Amino acid sequence: KQEVTQIPAALSVPEGENLVLNCSFTDSAIYNLQWFRQDPGKGLTSLLLIQSSQREQTSGRLNASLDKSSGRSTLYIAASQPGDSATYLCAVRNNAGNMLTFGGGTRLMVKP
Amino acid sequence: EAGVAQSPRYKIIEKRQSVAFWCNPISGHATLYWYQQILGQGPKLLIQFQNNGVVDDSQLPKDRFSAERLKGVDSTLKIQPAKLEDSAVYLCASSLNYGYTFGSGTRLTVV
Numbered sequence: 001k002q003e004v005t006q007i008p009a010a011l012s013v014p015e016g017e018n019l020v021l022n023c024s025f026t027d028s029a030i031y032n033l034q035w036f037r038q039d040p041g042k043g044l045t046s047l048l049l050i051q052s053s054q055r056e057q058t059s060g061r062l063n064a065s066l067d068k069s070s071g072r073s074t075l076y077i078a079a080s081q082p083g084d085s086a087t088y089l090c091a092v093r094n095n096a097g098n099m100l101t102f103g104g105g106t107r108l109m110v111k112p
Numbered sequence: 113e114a115g116v117a118q119s120p121r122y123k124i125i126e127k128r129q130s131v132a133f134w135c136n137p138i139s140g141h142a143t144l145y146w147y148q149q150i151l152g153q154g155p156k157l158l159i160q161f162q163n164n165g166v167v168d169d170s171q172l173p174k175d176r177f178s179a180e181r182l183k184g185v186d187s188t189l190k191i192q193p194a195k196l197e198d199s200a201v202y203l204c205a206s207s208l209n210y211g212y213t214f215g216s217g218t219r220l221t222v223v
């Protein structure tokens with residue numbers, strides 16, 4: 001059974017800092033990995049999706065890496081802004097037809 | 113492209129009452145999911161549909177939860193009777209190939 005863990009559970013940083021969010025998963029036979037953002041009281045917004053054959057994906061100030069063999073992914077946020085404050089969720093898909101298994105999320109606060 | 117629509121946005125009910133949630137996925141998305149997200153936790157899959165057939169409902173509490181997908185498009189999730197521990201956000205998502213698109217969710221409070 002796939003298990004996904006995110007560390008840290010909460011993070012508070014001053015504006016402008018570069019930061020790294022961590023995600024680990026127990027079963028390396030994944031189809032893809034996706035990072036989501038969730039604002040309070042809202043649904044999930046997809047940030048980056050990495051296929052199992054890829055090592056990283058970039059979108060603006062966000063960069064996600066994937067190391068399947070070690071069961072790890074990181075989300076790098078450059079030059080953080082107060083608008084980045086949200087919960088970031090990592091989710092793993094084990095094959096093309098299966099569900100997403102989510103981590104517990106990292107609650108990020110960026111202070112002005 | 114329109115997103116995944118869910119209603120209602122909020123619902124407050126007393127325990128032992130029944131409640132129903134509705135989801136309209138993105139047009140053409142064959143796969144539809146219902147997730148339950150308890151406060152402070154990541155979403156957990158309740159049920160997955162492929163067109164109008166159930167693919168995975170292993171984590172659905174079938175003694176009180178039921179779901180259907182009408183003609184392979186809209187879906188409803190019902191809870192009867194509700195318990196206090198059912199308080200959560202219920203998220204609907206649809207998928208075509210690789211990525212998921214989530215709706216804004218329905219926040220259920222059981223008092």
